Amino acid sequence: MNLLEMSVTVYASLTRHLVRSLLATLGIVLGIAAVVAMLAIGEGGRQEALRQIESQGIDNIILRSVKPAEGNAQQTTRSYTQRYGITQRDVEHIESVFENVRLIVPVMEVRREIYLGQTSTDIKAVATTPAFLEVSRCRLVDSRSRFLVPTDGKILDPVCVVGTKAARRLFGHRDPLGQAVVIGNVSFRVVGLVENPGGGRIGGQFELNNLVCMPLETATSLWGGITIQMRRGMAEKVDYDFLYLAAKNIDAIPGTAGRLRTYLRGAHAQVDYEVQVPYELLQSARRTQRIFTVVMTSIAAISLLVGGIGIMNIMLANIFERTREIGVRRALGARKRDILWQFLAESVLLTSIGGGLGAGLGIATAAAAEMISRLGGEAGLKAVVTSESLIVALAVSVITGISFGTHPAWKAAQLDPLTALRHE
Amino acid sequence: MTQPSPHAPPPTAPLIELTGLEKTYEAGGTLIYALRATDLIVRHGAFLTVMGPSGSGKSTLLNLFGLLMRPTAGTYLLEGRAVSGLNDDATSAVRCKMIGMVFQSFNLLSHLTILENVCVPMQYAGLPRAAMRQRGKALLDRFGLDGRYGSRPTQLSGGQCQRVAIARALANDPPVILADEPTGNLDEQTGLEVMGIFQELHRSGKTIIMVTHNPAYRKYATQAVSIHDGRACET
Structure with missing residues (x-):
């Protein structure tokens, strides 16, 4: 048949x-x-x-400062200031020892409110360097935009770049370029509009599209090392909230991450950091x-x-x-x-x-x-x-x-x- | 109505030769003879009736002719070829192309149309679909069922069903038609009509082997075998 x-x-x-x-x-x-x-x-x-x-950057290693538990707080006797997290010393050590790291991009949270009219928003402001655009996998949204450039930091220019979501919330349908954003009580001029297509977050914390970025030098000159006052007279100080390390190639990531963890374990008396490796997460x-x-x-x-x-x-x-x-x-x-x-x-x-x-x-x-x-x-x-x-x-x-x-x-x-x- | 095939062998040539053909069963340690050693020659164009009381071995003989069972002993030659010891594929091929079967209870497949029923043997012979349907329709037309191609067997009378079954038996144009009491389920008049068809097939050159209880049908036969207690003898 x-x-x-x-x-x-x-x-x-x-x-x-x-x-x-x-x-x-x-x-x-x-x-x-x-x-x-x-x-x-x-x-x-x-x-x-x-x-x-992948929106965090597959060739990145991200260090995040983490506040240790209360009992482990390292207090200075006079100021009651709690210091923790990634330090400038860490940055210098990594720069000098880790040959497979091609870029180090510090990010510091500017602990200042951003207002929309009279209302404070949950938009975060961070201070960083020009290389942040590359490591954060963000892109400029229109041709008139620019990201932070080295000159901004050198001349302490009060300029900022806003994420698309933050721009919509702050300015609605108005063109954000050239507008002013008040952070703390300082007015910053918007020079760029950026977007992270994957809707990623810095170290899994702050949504990149809902951020305002300013030059690190400008923030430091305005507010010094960012210290915020806490309850009962207690204060905390963090050098850098995040540190992006871009590896020279993906193959180098597991080894570099391992060495980094070893270094941090030795250099930090308490676990006041977190190492995020998107490649490992992948x-x-x-x-x-x-x-x-x-x-x-x-x-x-x-x-x-x-x-x-x-x-x-x-x-x-x-x-x-x-x-x-x-x-x-x-x-x-x-x-x-x-x-x-x-x-x-x-x-x-x-x-x-x-x-x-x-x-x-x-x-x-x-x-x-x-x-x-x-x-x-x-x-x-x-x-x-x-x-x-x-x-x-x-x-x-x-x-x-x-x-x-x-x-x-x-x-x-x-x-x-x-x-x-x-x-x- | 139909003419003998111009390529048919001479009517006197043997079509079937049985030599010492025997079928036994064992039941409870006792050997039972369903058919005792039988010698028989059926020539091309013969009309053979097989008669005998119930349980005498008529159906056993017909099933041996139809290769539906294997003999215990003896040889069965069909057109000079020993067919009783063939493997399953070869046996099926012989059943498909050399033998047409007509049953008392018609055995039409109720879920198929009558045209599809007629086409079943041709499917197993590997005919192309168009040729198959054309031949199926021609056969149904021949037996007065034109225009009923799409009917189901349940929509037909007993006589019509038996005509479909005969058409199906002729599908691959086999030289021999085996009929097991083909009028057993029909009234007398319809039975006579069906016998008329067999007579016509016989005239067209087909060899007919028919098991029947009805002695009146002896008149259609050119050869007759009577069976009693498994002993077959020509009468």
Whole structure:
């Protein structure tokens, strides 16, 4: 029997009991739907995590000053000032010893309020150097914009660059370039508008698009080392809140990060720093993804096992019910292998239809989950259906059909023609 | 209505030769003879009726002719070729191309149209779809079922169903038609119509082997075998 005739025969057999055939595929439909939906949500999460990590710069190592627990506070007896975090000494040491670091970019949080009219905002101001544009993966938004340049720091110019989100909040639809931003009680002129396309944050803390950047020298000349007054007369002082180290190449990152941690452990009496390595986070995300894939595969295997057993059950019942038909076909010239292929093709068609319906349901479920998670207006789940996941889903359906259809089909083919003909 | 094929062998040439053909079963340690050693020659163009009481071995003989069971002993030559010891593929090919079967209960596939039913043997013979449908329609037309191609067997009378079954048996133009009590499920008048069809097929050169209970059908036969307790003898 040729393929066309086989298809026609199989189609006729399956449509004979359409509802039963569709019910038989239900296990496969739900199994594949679950797999496709979870893979889509997993892939969305993975892409989002990668975007976040990559937006920090994959060749960067970021040091962040972290306030140690109260009990570990290192107090100077006279001033009750708590000093912690990344120091100028650290910067100098890294500059002189770490040959694989091509750029060191300090970032200091200017602990001063930025006002919108009379209302204080949560927009953060930071002081940094011109190389911040490169290490932060930001880009200038329009051709009239510029970032901070060395001259700004040399002449202590009160200029600043604003992120796109901060600019929208501060100036609405007005052109931000040339406008003034009041930080503390000093007016800064906006010379540039920048954007981080990935919506990244400095050290995972401050949103880059909601920042105002000023020259480090200008901030230091205005406010000295940034010290803020705390409760009960206690103050804290941090040299640098963040330190971006750009490696010469990605291969150098693991070694450099290891040496850096060793140095910091020796140089700091307490753990008042955090080392963030986006490259390591990326590796970790990939490991997590692999675990997720294994878990998903296990769930898929279980659901498809259940679905496959359902298919096998239906096929065995089908064959029992159609024993006489098998006998008639054999009497009319069908070979054992014709019967085997016919029932195997029925099984594969059933699971393929189940796979197709399941893939559709899975896509719809993933889209619905994404929509529901965004109902509150916040950024919620992201679902990404890849063509690979659909191909895998359909391939798995076919394999399930073959795996669970072979035994019933083989049984059908082995029936004695005469016994089958006499079957009531 | 139909003419003998110009390529048909001479009517006297043997089509089937059985030599010492035997079928036994073992039940509870006892050997049961379904068919005792039988010698028989059926020539091309013969109309053979097989008669005998129930359980005498008629169906066993027909099933051996149709290669639906293997003999325990003896040889079965079909057009000079030993066919009883063939493997499954070869046996199926012989059933497909050399033998047409008509059953008492029609054995049409109820989920297929009558045209599709007629096409089933041609599917296994590997005919192209268009040729298959054309021949299927011609066969149905020949038996007065033109215009009913899309009907299901459940929509037809018993006589019509048996005509479809005969058309199906002729699908691959086999030299021999085996019929197992083809009028057993039909009223007398319809039975006679069906016998008329067999008579016409016989006239067109087909070899007919028919199991029947009805002695009145002996008149259609050119050769008759009677079976009692598994012993077959020509009458």
